[in-house]
Amino acid sequence: MASVYTYDGSKTLAHDLAKYIIAQQDNALQNGKRFNIAVSGGSLLKALNAGLIQDPELKSKVEWSHWHVYFCDERIVALEHEDSNYGAFKKQVLDPLLEEDGALGPTCYAINESLVGLSENDRIAAEYETLLPDHFDLILLGCGPDGHTCSLFPGETHEYLLEETQKRVAWCHSSPKPPSDRVTFTLPMLESAQALAFVAEGASKQPILERIIEGHDTSLPAGLVTENYQSAVSWFVDEAAVKGVSVKRETYSSH
């Protein structure tokens, strides 16, 4: 069964999420020198800022110089563009880290920006795949109100992404959420991760979380990931996102 950790507010959620991330980091660094982590875009990045950068109890426990950071999905835009997930990560994590005395930052892996705008989207995905490690210690996921995760969207148009068995990164075209062209991790990439954690906050996520957590709905990509890889999956959610959903209320700290 996937674990569902539930919080009253963003601050406590971000604190426990950071504790969970640091536990995965420490596990990885016991066995080697790298912590391979992939992040999504969206509201998750604010939680990373609050938990890993601002939290006075936890910030000194993050060994940034051993982190290798990849992007679960990326919009095919310039890295400076406001839609870039790398750009959003830079704003929420890399730039604030520069303000910290003596902090050494992580190594980040962005898409090849020189191919953006050249109709070379398959090549961008293929090149990104060559950068990936064999497996991830942790993949941090979001969940859209339509049940998408990474840029794996529900519905017929994007079935080809869920059916992919060879490529670990694929080009997602005609995305229902702009921008239209993206690259995304595929299911084989997600499957190989040691741990997968979803973060979802706010009342707008409630109907979809009801379908995923209570209804075990595998027609939704986030539901499929939750059901297929359940022993690796944790959800960090706030009360508003699971209001009325039948789920045992527990927190990561008390687990």
Ligand SMILES: O=C(O)[C@H](O)[C@@H](O)[C@H](O)[C@H](O)COP(=O)(O)O
């Ligand atoms: O680039 C993207 O589009 C994101 O990676 C996306 O998959 C995100 O994680 C979800 O849409 C949830 O986003 P929110 O948490 O902002 O709702």
